Structures are given as C-alpha cells and as structure tokens.
Amino acid sequence: MPADPVPLLDVRDLCVSVPANGSMIRLVENVSFCVNEAEIVGLVGESGSGKSVTAMALMGLIDSPGVQVSGSARFRGQELVGMAPRALRNLRGGDIAMIFQDPMTAFTPVYTIGWQIDEQIRAHERLSRRAARARTVQLLAEMGVPDPARTAQRYPHQLSGGLRQRAMIAMALSCNPTLLIADEPTTALDVTVQAQILDLLRGLRHSHGSSVLLITHDMGVVAQTCSRTLVLYSGRMAESGPTATLFARPAHPYTAALLDSIPPLYGTRPHRLPAIAGVPPTPQERPAGCAFGPRCAYVHATCLPAPPPLASIGAGQQAACVLPTEGKPLPPRATAQAMQP
Amino acid sequence: MTHPTPVLELRDVRKTYRLPHGQRLRAVDGISLRVMPGEMLGLVGESGCGKSTLGRCMLRLDDVSSGQVLFEGRDITTLSERKLRPLRPGMQMVFQNSTAALNPRRSIGDLLAEPLRVHPGPDGRRRAAATITARLHELMALVGLPASALARYPHAFSGGQRQRINIARALALSPRLVVADEPVSALDVSVQAQIVNLFAELRERLGLTYVFVAHDLAVVRQISTRVAVMYLGAIVECGGTDDVLHAPAHPYTAALIAAVPRPMVGAPPAMLLRGDVPSPVNRPAGCRFHTRCPQAQARCSAEEPQLRAIRPNHEVACHYPPGEENPPA
Ligand SMILES: Nc1ncnc2c1ncn2[C@@H]1O[C@H](COP(=O)(O)OP(=O)(O)O)[C@@H](O)[C@H]1O
Ligand code: SF4
Ligand SMILES: [Mg+2]
Numbered sequence: 001m002p003a004d005p006v007p008l009l010d011v012r013d014l015c016v017s018v019p020a021n022g023s024m025i026r027l028v029e030n031v032s033f034c035v036n037e038a039e040i041v042g043l044v045g046e047s048g049s050g051k052s053v054t055a056m057a058l059m060g061l062i063d064s065p066g067v068q069v070s071g072s073a074r075f076r077g078q079e080l081v082g083m084a085p086r087a088l089r090n091l092r093g094g095d096i097a098m099i100f101q102d103p104m105t106a107f108t109p110v111y112t113i114g115w116q117i118d119e120q121i122r123a124h125e126r127l128s129r130r131a132a133r134a135r136t137v138q139l140l141a142e143m144g145v146p147d148p149a150r151t152a153q154r155y156p157h158q159l160s161g162g163l164r165q166r167a168m169i170a171m172a173l174s175c176n177p178t179l180l181i182a183d184e185p186t187t188a189l190d191v192t193v194q195a196q197i198l199d200l201l202r203g204l205r206h207s208h209g210s211s212v213l214l215i216t217h218d219m220g221v222v223a224q225t226c227s228r229t230l231v232l233y234s235g236r237m238a239e240s241g242p243t244a245t246l247f248a249r250p251a252h253p254y255t256a257a258l259l260d261s262i263p264p265l266y267g268t269r270p271h272r273l274p275a276i277a278g279v280p281p282t283p284q285e286r287p288a289g290c291a292f293g294p295r296c297a298y299v300h301a302t303c304l305p306a307p308p309p310l311a312s313i314g315a316g317q318q319a320a321c322v323l324p325t326e327g328k329p330l331p332p333r334a335t336a337q338a339m340q341p
Numbered sequence: 342m343t344h345p346t347p348v349l350e351l352r353d354v355r356k357t358y359r360l361p362h363g364q365r366l367r368a369v370d371g372i373s374l375r376v377m378p379g380e381m382l383g384l385v386g387e388s389g390c391g392k393s394t395l396g397r398c399m400l401r402l403d404d405v406s407s408g409q410v411l412f413e414g415r416d417i418t419t420l421s422e423r424k425l426r427p428l429r430p431g432m433q434m435v436f437q438n439s440t441a442a443l444n445p446r447r448s449i450g451d452l453l454a455e456p457l458r459v460h461p462g463p464d465g466r467r468r469a470a471a472t473i474t475a476r477l478h479e480l481m482a483l484v485g486l487p488a489s490a491l492a493r494y495p496h497a498f499s500g501g502q503r504q505r506i507n508i509a510r511a512l513a514l515s516p517r518l519v520v521a522d523e524p525v526s527a528l529d530v531s532v533q534a535q536i537v538n539l540f541a542e543l544r545e546r547l548g549l550t551y552v553f554v555a556h557d558l559a560v561v562r563q564i565s566t567r568v569a570v571m572y573l574g575a576i577v578e579c580g581g582t583d584d585v586l587h588a589p590a591h592p593y594t595a596a597l598i599a600a601v602p603r604p605m606v607g608a609p610p611a612m613l614l615r616g617d618v619p620s621p622v623n624r625p626a627g628c629r630f631h632t633r634c635p636q637a638q639a640r641c642s643a644e645e646p647q648l649r650a651i652r653p654n655h656e657v658a659c660h661y662p663p664g665e666e667n668p669p670a
Pocket of ligand 3: 183184
C-alpha cells in the first residue's frame with residue numbers, strides 16, 4: 001500500500017481564543033484538517049461559525065489584542081503557529097496567498113490594478129517594470145480578463161465586480177502560490193459570474209498546480225468545487241470527509257439538517273421546508289455539551305455533559321456526534337435532490 | 342365569465358435616471374405585468390437588472406418616468422402623497438436588510454405601533470391604545486415571536502428574528518399586497534428556511550398576494566406560483582414557476598438556472614455565460630441579451646424581440662426560443 005502523501009497543509013487542534021469580560025473565549029476550538037497538493041478543500045459553516053477566524057489564524061492575520069492561537073498548522077512541514085511575523089509575511093504573497101469576498105480590500109483605490117499587481121510581483125522577484133507588466137498582463141489574460149493590457153491600466157472602481165474578483169485572483173497568483181485561501185470569493189457575485197469564478201478556481205489545480213482552501217457558507221458551491229469538506233458549527237468541527245460521502249450520507253445531524261433545509265430546484269416542492277429551529281449559538285453562549293444540542297432532533301442525555309469527540313465513520317469521514325458511536329448512525333439522506341425535472 | 346381585478350397591474354412602466362453628462366440609465370425599461378389575488382410572483386435576475394427599482398415603483402415608493410401603476414384597479418401613477426395615504430395600508434414592503442430597517446433606539450413595540458398610530462383604523466378613527474396593544478400581541482403571534490419581544494430593542498435579536506419583526510411591521514395594517522425585496526438573502530441557510538416557511542404560512546392564513554424579489558432560484562421556486570425573469574430592466578420570460586424553471590424558453594433563463602450551484606455532487610457542470618451584465622446606461626441594441634447569448638444570430642443584434650406567449654401562461658422575449666421550428670419572420 002502506498003504511504004499517504006504528506007499533506008501540503010496539516011492543521012491539528014487549532015484553537016483561537018480572545019479575551020472578553022475577564023475570561024478567554026474560544027472562537028475556534030480543536031479544528032483539524034489537511035489540504036493535499038492540487039486539492040480543493042471546502043470549509044463550510046454559517047456566519048459566525050469560525051471560518052474566517054480559522055483562515056486568518058493560519059495566516060497570522062488576527063491582530064486583536066490578547067488573542068491566543070494554539071495547536072499546530074504545518075505548511076510543507078513548517079510550523080505556522082508561532083512563526084515570526086516576518087517569516088509569515090514572506091510566506092503570504094509567496095507560497096500562500098489569500099483572496100476575500102470584497103476585492104476592494106486587496107486593492108488600493110488610488111493605483112491602477114496593473115501597477116498593484118506589478119508591485120506585488122516585484123516585491124518577491126527581481127524583475128524590471130516592463131517584465132513585471134508583461135507577467136501581469138499574462139496573468140490577467142489567464143484569468144479570463146478581456147483586453148488585459150487595457151484593463152491593467154484601470155483603477156479598481158472602474159471594473160465590474162466579476163472583473164475585480166478576477167484581478168484579485170491574478171494578483172494572488174502572481175507569486176505562484178502553492179496554497180490559495182479563498183474566503184467567500186463568490187458570495188458578492190451574481191450566479192452567472194460565480195459560475196465563471198468557480199470554474200477558474202477548479203482550473204487552478206491544473207494550470208498552476210495550486211491547492212485551494214475554499215471558505216463558503218454555500219453547500220452548493222462546496223458540492224460543485226471541493227473534493228473534501230469540513231463543516232464548522234459554532235467554532236467546532238461538526239463533520240468532515242469526502243464531499244460526495246458527506247452529501248450522500250451525512251453523519252452529523254447538523255450537516256443532514258442543513259442539507260435538508262435547502263429548497264430543491266427540481267423534484268417535489270415540499271409544502272414546508274424542513275427548517276432547523278433557532279439560531280447557532282455565539283461563542284459566548286455555546287452550551288456545555290454538543291453545541292448543536294439545543295437545535296438537534298436527536299439530542300439525548302449522552303449529548304449533554306461534554307462536546308462529543310470526533311468519531312471516525314470510515315473512508316475519511318469523521319463526525320462530532322455521539323450517534324455513530326452508540327450504534328445509531330443517521331440513515332442515508334432520503335430527500336436527496338433530484339438531478340433533473 | 343368575469344375576471345377578477347388584478348391586485349397590481351403595471352402598464353409599460355419605465356423608470357429612467359438622468360446621470361451627469363446627459364446620460365440616461367434605464368433601470369426599468371417598459372414592463373407590463375399583472376398580479377392576481379393570492380398569486381405569489383417571484384421576480385428574479387442578477388444585481389442591477391432593476392428588480393428593486395421595479396419593486397419600489399409598484400408601491401409608488403418611487404415615481405415612474407412613464408407608464409401606469411394600478412393598485413386594485415385604481416390608477417395610482419400620479420396620485421399625490423395625500424391621496425395615496427389611505428391606500429398605503431393595503432400595500433406594504435419588506436426589505437432585505439433587517440437591521441437598517443429598524444431604528445435601534447426604539448423598542449419593538451414602539452416600532453410596530455407607529456403605523457397603527459399614524460394610520461386611522463378601519464372605521465376611519467384613531468385607534469385606541471388598547472386596540473393597538475391587542476394588535477401588537479396578535480402580530481407577534483403571527484410571526485412566531487413571544488409577546489415579551491415587544492419590550493426589547495432591535496439589537497437583542499438575531500437576523501432571522503429581526504426579519505420576523507420587519508414582517509410584523511409590514512403586516513400591522515393588514516395589507517393585501519406585500520412586496521418583499523430579497524427578504525431572506527442576508528440570512529443563513531438554516532434560518533432562511535424558517536422565514537421562507539413563515540411567508541408561506543402567512544399567505545395561507547391572511548390570503549396575501551406577494552411579489553418576491555430574489556436572486557436565489559431555489560428560494561423563488563419554493564415561494565412563488567409564477568416567475569418573471571428580468572434582464573437589463575425588462576422582463577425576458579414570465580410564466581408558471583416550474584414551466585419557467587424546468588422548461589426555460591429564454592437562453593438567459595436557461596443560463597441562470599444552469600449557473601445555480603446545486604447542493605449535490607455530480608450535477609452537470611454549468612453552461613458558462615461570457616462576461617458580465619452590460620451597463621444599463623449603454624444597453625445593447627436589438628435583443629438586450631445578445632452580447633452574452635450562446636445562440637445569438639444576426640437578427641438578434643438588429644431587432645428587439647417582444648414578449649410573446651409561446652404557450653398559455655408562458656411568455657418569452659426571444660426570436661429563437663427552443664422547440665420552435667419556424668420562428669416568426
Ligand atoms: N477579533 C475578534 N474578537 C472577538 N470576536 C471575534 C473576533 N473576530 C471574530 N469574532 C467572533 O468569532 C466568531 C467566528 O467568526 P468568523 O470566523 O468571522 O465566522 P465566519 O467566518 O464563519 O462567519 C464570531 O462569533 C465572531 O463574532
Ligand atoms: S451529539 Fe447529540 S445533540 Fe449533538 S448532534 Fe449528535 S445527537 Fe445531536
Ligand atoms: Mg467570514
């Protein structure tokens with residue numbers, strides 16, 4: 001049997017805490033996952049579930065006073081947690097790049113996008129202005145930007161949302177990162193443009209050999225893009241596994257309920273959607289046992305004393321729920337969405 | 342056979358904004374439609390296509406540039422605000438941003454009581470305090486919030502609860518028509534389903550007529566009996582929900598549906614449209630979709646297709662809808 005490949009990024013028991021009212025609050029608790037070479041991994045969850053905090057912690061970008069990050073995150077064997085800020089800065093924009101929901105956060109309004117991408121390239125490589133611009137124009141073209149030489153001469157606000165997003169991805173790719181962390185990169189875009197950007201992200205594995213950690217709240221985006229998926233709930237892992245397995249046989253009641261609450265585009269239209277009652281708890285008001293307990297249809301006594309540990313379900317799937325260990329796994333999804341009308 | 346009066350009728354409605362340098366932005370570019378009692382019309386399209394402007398024109402929250410708006414058969418296009426006022430209770434709006442719509446310094450009870458204090462009751466007289474209090478309790482029960490919520494302030498509520506409060510406020514005066522502009526798009530999926538269900542429940546209990554402005558086609562399907570698809574200020578396709586979503590006749594509708602990332606692994610890959618939506622300031626001549634259309638032909642850039650019925654209750658504005666062997670000359 002071949003040995004498992006060494007993952008590009010290997011995150012174990014990542015915790016992020018911030019001080020509030022005299023005590024430390026865990027925004028992210030024991031998150032573990034890995035990203036392999038040329039793989040797209042999805043990090044899904046509702047707002048406030050800790051997706052962005054996880055990503056920012058990996059990049060050393062949480063600067064709130066008193067923040068504590070513990071656990072381990074190895075990128076090509078190098079430990080990122082506790083790495084000197086300078087070394088981290090070199091890694092960012094080099095081997096690891098990040099893109100955001102709002103491209104305006106990546107660009108300064110007062111310079112043309114071409115100038116900004118040139119500068120990014122020149123910060124990491126000795127290149128003449130002219131050579132850098134040639135690379136910029138080529139990158140923009142690869143990202144599907146029409147008329148890239150002219151587009152490079154425009155200011156961020158002169159571009160449409162879709163073009164700005166492409167320009168930001170071009171800038172992120174300018175230093176040939178092996179890992180791209182994309183935080184809700186298509187959330188602000190229309191579906192037809194979103195489909196183009198997702199297609200672009202899927203292509204990066206082949207065109208640039210890059211891996212992507214894709215952060216999203218949209219189960220549809222995950223299904224169409226990611227080979228493996230991690231579901232976060234209230235700062236903790238609810239479930240992780242191969243995307244196809246997760247969608248066909250979710251092992252955590254939260255994953256199952258979340259999938260069921262999405263209205264179907266085809267097939268029978270339910271009279272009422274199977275909604276999940278209530279709202280996710282904030283980190284401050286997270287209950288003692290399973291964080292999903294108060295909203296879970298299967299909650300029982302063993303769920304309440306302590307957060308259920310991650311149990312291995314098989315074939316790379318794990319769920320933080322007591323049901324599988326008690327021999328009462330969830331049934332496969334009955335309401336899987338019909339493919340076609 | 343007598344036809345019931347539409348709750349809302351638009352006749353060739355246009356809304357044009359004048360920009361600097363003499364440019365004109367045609368946000369709504371000649372829209373006609375009827376919404377019948379009890380109907381739930383979903384208005385879909387990408388950002389900037391004019392959905393929200395049209396929604397505001399429907400309720401005369403915006404004045405139209407030309408055309409007519411009829412509410413329950415009455416032309417309200419040019420009514421003065423004073424004449425419009427007695428009609429306002431019958432038509433209400435729910436907005437996307439539940440936070441911005443609620444003044445943070447006023448209690449929920451106070452916010453909900455305001456329309457009841459401002460507008461006279463059905464008997465034409467001011468409502469008594471006790472009547473208002475009773476109505477507030479009714480409204481809370483209607484939207485699934487405890488009466489204790491009335492004494493609290495907006496910040497104490499989650500996004501989904503605030504949207505319930507907004508809905509309660511829109512319902513305070515017992516409207517017959519509710520226009521909801523992206524009422525669930527800012528909510529998390531698990532909460533979105535609750536609010537979608539609430540809209541369905543309210544319609545059954547109160548006999549409301551809805552216009553839903555939304556970009557999420559799956560949500561629209563769950564909530565609408567009829568769908569109108571907008572592109573650059575015009576309706577390009579309109580018909581029964583599943584007729585439009587499952588047998589789209591306009592290539593734009595087909596592309597929009599194909600682009601929805603389905604929550605299932607192994608769904609066929611999206612058919613990709615080229616480019617972004619053009620600017621409504623320079624909308625393409627001929628068919629407004631021809632610059633992105635995968636099946637455009639010479640005629641499409643020259644001649645604007647009109648909305649026409651291809652089946653009963655299914656209209657499309659395309660020269661070459663699928664399944665039509667001999668397109669009209
Ligand atoms: N700097 C911070 N200080 C305190 N709390 C924070 C900070 N940043 C985020 N949070 C809280 O951490 C939780 C997770 O946030 P986030 O990672 O942004 O979630 P997501 O990206 O999944 O929407 C939220 O409750 C949020 O309010
Ligand atoms: S541990 Fe209990 S409460 Fe939590 S998801 Fe599993 S069954 Fe539900
Ligand atoms: Mg986030």
